Amino acid sequence: MNPELINDCVHCGFCLPACPTYTLWGEEMDSPRGRIHLMKQYVEGTALTPEMAGHFDACLGCMACVSACPSGVQYDRLIESARAEVERVHRRPVADRAFRALVFGLFPYPRRLRALRLPLRLGERLTPRLRPLLERLDPRLAAMAELAPPVTRRVRLPRRVAARGERRATVGVLTGCVQGEFFPGVNAATVRVLAMEGCEVVIPPGQGCCGALSVHSGRAEEAAGFARRTIETFERAGVDTVIVNAAGCGSSTKEYAELLAADPAWAARARALRFADLAEFLAELGPVAERHPLPVTVAYHDACHLAHAQGIRAQPRALLATIPGLRLREVPDAAMCCGSAGTYNLFQPLAARDLGDRKAEQVLSVGADLLVSANPGCTMQIAAAARRRGERIRVAHTAEVLDASLRGLPPTTLGRAREHTSGPTSAERAQ
Structure with a gap:
């Protein structure tokens, strides 16, 4: 300090x-x-x-x-x-050490997350029944079960996607851990949007964690190891700009040089790569692909590590504003955290639950058809809080909304795979 x-x-x-x-x-x-x-x-x-x-x-x-x-x-x-x-x-109690070992032995490793897909699919219907038991055992286990998103079909991305029309840039894409395994459609939409906007897209295989979860939890040495691997991966891929579509990952990758400052050679390698948020990069690049009308009312949620840590607020809204027919509604008290904060909703479930409930109430109050966010943790947190209220909320990433407009898809395709209840949406309740 x-x-x-x-x-x-x-x-x-x-x-x-x-x-x-x-x-x-x-x-x-x-x-x-x-x-x-x-x-x-x-x-x-x-x-x-x-x-x-x-x-x-x-x-x-x-x-x-x-x-x-x-x-x-x-x-x-x-x-x-x-x-x-x-x-x-600090020496933590045994139960805390065991739970932290579980989280950090699981979430930063895509293959281990992949192994969870079948148990999660089997547990989707059992979670409401198991929750009281898990609450008694450990509220953190109950939070982990409640936050788990529906398991969707895996998406295999090619190693390289050609630009549509004239090539304007060549970029890499960070696929992430939770994003890649539980929200693969976000990565697929990211690649399609970049390609339609004239980018040749490189998706290196075998990507691992960027280190965000570790660095935010004080595990600096572990985070540095993940950072070095990420840098090497994109150096081998031959790109100097890497697009990141998860707010927490984007914040951490932009700070690689500081994380690796004790080793000047690695710090220099980190500075040679540019990590850019998807909305940030697209706003700089400027649109060329045709936007088709998308008649939908959207509530945009500012992920903290996008708005506060990276200062990216206007760009996602500007991109959404380019879509004909889309109506954007601002969420009250938008600057307040939803309670996700990386692993916070697992380690501090009671405080996270209170913040999630507040955020869900504010999101639902605007009567939007769709919640748009740029972070998988926020998506899971707010969706879980809405379910506790008996509400159904459709959620999508900014990339998925742009992708639907560029491809001329109907708004009903957005967020469809992530609905958890059969109750009315907040928009339907407002009518």
Whole structure:
């Protein structure tokens, strides 16, 4: 924890209303400035207590405070370094260590996630019955079961897709872990949209985790290993621009040079690659493919690691605005986190549930036909919260909406495979 970064905080309080955990509990030590105060105590010699570690663990890392801070405090760097210190010196209870080992031994590995597909398919109907038992065993297991998305058909992407018409760029695509295994249609739509906009698309096989889940949880060494592998993968593919369609992954890959700063050679290799969010890249490239009308009302959700960490807010909305017939509705209190935050909804299920319920209520209040988000964790979190309310909400990625318009598909194709209940949609209830 860098004392100079800690001292940048003047404790003005602008971060308080932006912080999800302070909003939930009103506890000073669960606000950004409160956590920075604890960091200051620690670097000045106070031992890292279980209570102190608990306050750091309770932070979502959503970076809303970074957007709100008038002093430019780099809370993102501070909380990541604090979590790394927690992992280094704090001894967690046995049950916590076991659950974390399960999560980090599973989610960053696509092949292991792939092995879950059959159990998840078998468990889709059993989950409501098993939930009370899982709640008694461990609320975190219940949260994991509840968040699991419906298992969809696997999509095998080719290694290379030619540009439609004149080639305007050559790019790689990061397929991701959860995105690739549970939302393969998002990757397929991403590749099609890029190709239709004049990009030759390279999809290297054998991709692994980018390291986002690890770096956000203080596992810096593990994250660095994933980063090196990702860099090597795209170097071998011969591309210098990599498109990322998951907000958390995009945020982490853009910080590879900082993550690998201790090794100047690797840091230089990281800087030689450009990682760009899909909406960011498409907005810069400019549209050439014909948009067909898509008569649908959309509620766009700002994923925290897209809006706060990467500063990408206008680009997705601008892309959606190019689609004839699409009506965009803003979600109230859009800057507040939905409670997903990478692995947060698994490690802190009660707080995540409260935030998810708030976000689902706000999304449903606008009466949209479709929720559009740019992060798989947000998609699962908000859909699960809507199900708890007995609501059916169709969800799609920005890439899928653009893909439907470019291909002239009807709006009913969007989000169809992810519906979980037979109740009316929020739009139907509003009529």
